[in-house]
Amino acid sequence: MRKEGNAQPMFRVAVIAGVGLIGGSLALGLRQRGLAEHVIGYDASPEALQEALALGVIDEARASSGEWLRGADLVVLAAPVKALPALARELAPFLGAKATVTDVGSVKASIAREMEELGVRQFVPGHPMAGSERGGVGNASAALLENAVWVLTPTETTPLTALSRVRRMVEQLGAAPVVMPPDAHDNLVATISHLPYLASLALTHMVARDERLSLLAAGGFRDLTRVASGDPRMSRDMVVENRGALRDATRRFIRQLEHLAETLDQPDELLAAATEGKRTRDSLPVVKRSLLPPKFDLVVATPDRPNQLGIITNALGLAGVNIKDIEVLSVREQGGALRLGLETPDDVTRAGELLRELGYETRGRG
Amino acid sequence: MRKEGNAQPMFRVAVIAGVGLIGGSLALGLRQRGLAEHVIGYDASPEALQEALALGVIDEARASSGEWLRGADLVVLAAPVKALPALARELAPFLGAKATVTDVGSVKASIAREMEELGVRQFVPGHPMAGSERGGVGNASAALLENAVWVLTPTETTPLTALSRVRRMVEQLGAAPVVMPPDAHDNLVATISHLPYLASLALTHMVARDERLSLLAAGGFRDLTRVASGDPRMSRDMVVENRGALRDATRRFIRQLEHLAETLDQPDELLAAATEGKRTRDSLPVVKRSLLPPKFDLVVATPDRPNQLGIITNALGLAGVNIKDIEVLSVREQGGALRLGLETPDDVTRAGELLRELGYETRGRG
Numbered sequence: 001m002r003k004e005g006n007a008q009p010m011f012r013v014a015v016i017a018g019v020g021l022i023g024g025s026l027a028l029g030l031r032q033r034g035l036a037e038h039v040i041g042y043d044a045s046p047e048a049l050q051e052a053l054a055l056g057v058i059d060e061a062r063a064s065s066g067e068w069l070r071g072a073d074l075v076v077l078a079a080p081v082k083a084l085p086a087l088a089r090e091l092a093p094f095l096g097a098k099a100t101v102t103d104v105g106s107v108k109a110s111i112a113r114e115m116e117e118l119g120v121r122q123f124v125p126g127h128p129m130a131g132s133e134r135g136g137v138g139n140a141s142a143a144l145l146e147n148a149v150w151v152l153t154p155t156e157t158t159p160l161t162a163l164s165r166v167r168r169m170v171e172q173l174g175a176a177p178v179v180m181p182p183d184a185h186d187n188l189v190a191t192i193s194h195l196p197y198l199a200s201l202a203l204t205h206m207v208a209r210d211e212r213l214s215l216l217a218a219g220g221f222r223d224l225t226r227v228a229s230g231d232p233r234m235s236r237d238m239v240v241e242n243r244g245a246l247r248d249a250t251r252r253f254i255r256q257l258e259h260l261a262e263t264l265d266q267p268d269e270l271l272a273a274a275t276e277g278k279r280t281r282d283s284l285p286v287v288k289r290s291l292l293p294p295k296f297d298l299v300v301a302t303p304d305r306p307n308q309l310g311i312i313t314n315a316l317g318l319a320g321v322n323i324k325d326i327e328v329l330s331v332r333e334q335g336g337a338l339r340l341g342l343e344t345p346d347d348v349t350r351a352g353e354l355l356r357e358l359g360y361e362t363r364g365r366g
Numbered sequence: 367m368r369k370e371g372n373a374q375p376m377f378r379v380a381v382i383a384g385v386g387l388i389g390g391s392l393a394l395g396l397r398q399r400g401l402a403e404h405v406i407g408y409d410a411s412p413e414a415l416q417e418a419l420a421l422g423v424i425d426e427a428r429a430s431s432g433e434w435l436r437g438a439d440l441v442v443l444a445a446p447v448k449a450l451p452a453l454a455r456e457l458a459p460f461l462g463a464k465a466t467v468t469d470v471g472s473v474k475a476s477i478a479r480e481m482e483e484l485g486v487r488q489f490v491p492g493h494p495m496a497g498s499e500r501g502g503v504g505n506a507s508a509a510l511l512e513n514a515v516w517v518l519t520p521t522e523t524t525p526l527t528a529l530s531r532v533r534r535m536v537e538q539l540g541a542a543p544v545v546m547p548p549d550a551h552d553n554l555v556a557t558i559s560h561l562p563y564l565a566s567l568a569l570t571h572m573v574a575r576d577e578r579l580s581l582l583a584a585g586g587f588r589d590l591t592r593v594a595s596g597d598p599r600m601s602r603d604m605v606v607e608n609r610g611a612l613r614d615a616t617r618r619f620i621r622q623l624e625h626l627a628e629t630l631d632q633p634d635e636l637l638a639a640a641t642e643g644k645r646t647r648d649s650l651p652v653v654k655r656s657l658l659p660p661k662f663d664l665v666v667a668t669p670d671r672p673n674q675l676g677i678i679t680n681a682l683g684l685a686g687v688n689i690k691d692i693e694v695l696s697v698r699e700q701g702g703a704l705r706l707g708l709e710t711p712d713d714v715t716r717a718g719e720l721l722r723e724l725g726y727e728t729r730g731r732g
Contacts, residue, residue, distance in 0.1 A: 232640035274598035
């Protein structure tokens with residue numbers, strides 16, 4: 001709809017490496033919103049490429065990597081999480097020095113490390129939190145990414161310009177960028193996505209081979225085991241990739257369970273826990289974007305020294321301040337400035353104090 | 367629809383003690399299907415009684431217990447699980463010796479013991495596995511109980527005639543009776559209902575007060591925490607009442623989780639577990655009744671000695687044979703016979719062998 005006939009598209013040549021549900025949806029978004037002049041799909045599967053061409057998802061299909069990649073100014077690694085490291089190693093030798101590179105994997109610390117080792121400097125690790133029961137490019141749609149939370153996890157070596165570019169792309173695709181360090185992301189998804197899968201799996205195993213149990217299994221049980229019904233291989237790969245953080249989350253979950261089991265003898269305490277649980281559950285956003293509170297901005301002057309972004313996002317991440325948005329205001333002057341979109345005026349105050357202690361100049365902007 | 371203008375209703379005077387969602391639905395079912403000539407509602411809340419009268423759920427309202435109860439030949443305790451023992455103690459002195467008594471509580475061993483201590487002989491503990499997000503008599507409907515699995519949990523002292531009568535009532539209400547010992551029931555619901563609640567509550571507590579977590583919480587997490595969104599007091603009472611069995615189930619669940627966390631280092635084993643989990647989940651019945659396999663019958667001759675029913679259901683329960691249906695074929699002759707509806711021809715063979723070892727005569731009937 002919008003952006004058709006844009007003066008200047010963000011990217012001239014965009015390469016989508018892995019033309020599945022997410023890669024295909026991204027390609028469609030880039031094309032429909034006029035963000036890229038030319039979209040090349042790269043995939044090991046000739047069938048996926050053919051389908052993507054036939055559906056108008058991509059302009060051009062490539063079945064093997066090579067020198068043609070040097071012409072790209074955007075490269076998105078959109079393979080399944082387990083295949084990302086190999087894909088990164090395959091493409092790295094052909095990436096132009098100025099190409100912005102990002103990925104869509106559900107685990108971030110490992111791919112961030114991999115890219116660093118490969119010397120891909122313009123890499124911004126990303127994770128659009130979108131999906132569908134039905135995979136494949138045939139189910140791709142630009143709408144899939146609209147209103148999705150899209151986590152970006154810059155490291156200490158991620159250039160501000162690359163982050164700023166990917167953030168703008170995410171916004172133009174209609175999604176909501178959230179910035180945090182890779183480890184913080186992996187811990188969060190361990191808790192809200194990978195642990196629920198493991199718990200769901202453990203529950204199904206408790207009724208396996210017991211006909212009476214599965215006969216009586218009621219609505220609540222069906223709700224809690226729905227995620228165990230996804231593709232076993234994809235689910236397995238996802239949790240194995242994030243096993244460190246997932247083990248931590250599982251340990252914390254077991255402690256919670258043991259505590260609740262103890263409160264079965266303290267009905268008042270259990271009622272308080274049940275009431276708090278209901279309050280938390282009922283406050284979970286249904287559609288995330290529309291429930292995002294208005295943003296409050298903090299502008300931070302950044303000296304012309306390396307790692308500014310890493311220092312700032314890590315410091316705020318550790319302090320529990322949620323960076324909802326981030327923008328590079330000026331990079332060509334001496335030093336520059338970052339605009340951080342925060343959630344509450346309190347966050348602006350807290351983040352400002354914290355960053356001034358670290359020697360930054362800051363300015364709130366409501 | 368059916369049974370309108372029945373030759374002879376099953377019950378002359380039915381008393382529903384507790385006119386809420388389940389009690390009201392039962393009252394409507396009894397009236398609409400012509401199973402009771404006269405339905406009396408008893409409730410401590412005058413508002414509930416008034417609403418039940420206005421909606422045509424009951425014929426007569428009673429706000430206090432008393433001698434009038436002696437006229438009832440069916441008394442259903444339909445109060446919340448926590449209030450059942452007090453209700454039982456209140457009504458017991460007024461129950462006629464021949465009145466069939468049942469309840470609808472979600473935990474069975476405790477109320478079975480209570481009734482035994484009170485000397486209520488014609489008591490058949492029951493649990494219709496039906497419910498709705500919205501409680502109260504205003505949401506009652508005979509359809510709520512149709513197709514529901516309705517567990518009956520006779521003890522060793524439950525008279526065969528009483529069980530037979532309640533079983534017939536359940537069937538006439540359009541529900542599917544399943545017979546098992548009280549402890550077996552409590553262990554089953556601990557696993558498929560109370561443990562999922564506890565797990566759901568533990569998960570919500572892991573994201574409480576962390577705005578970033580609840581911001582990212584995706585579909586799977588919402589599914590797994592839905593049951594934490596129910597009424598905290600009712601949920602608390604339910605799990606506290608069944609705390610023994612729930613603690614066991616929680617321990618088994620934690621062992622499953624720990625085992626899965628270990629297999630994060632054995633991807634092949636984890637894939638097998640994920641595949642089995644999906645198979646189990648996908649085989650859970652969506653609408654229970656319609657997926658019940660055809661029944662296979664075993665007829666058991668029962669000598670005229672006490673506890674026959676308890677001995678038989680306990681023996682089969684321990685052996686894992688699921689009694690789907692039970693019927694008393696003749697009780698006026700010397701001794702009598704029981705028809706057990708089982709799930710598979712194998713079950714018929716197994717149960718027959720088991721019962722013959724215990725000295726019963728049996729006969730399969732396919």
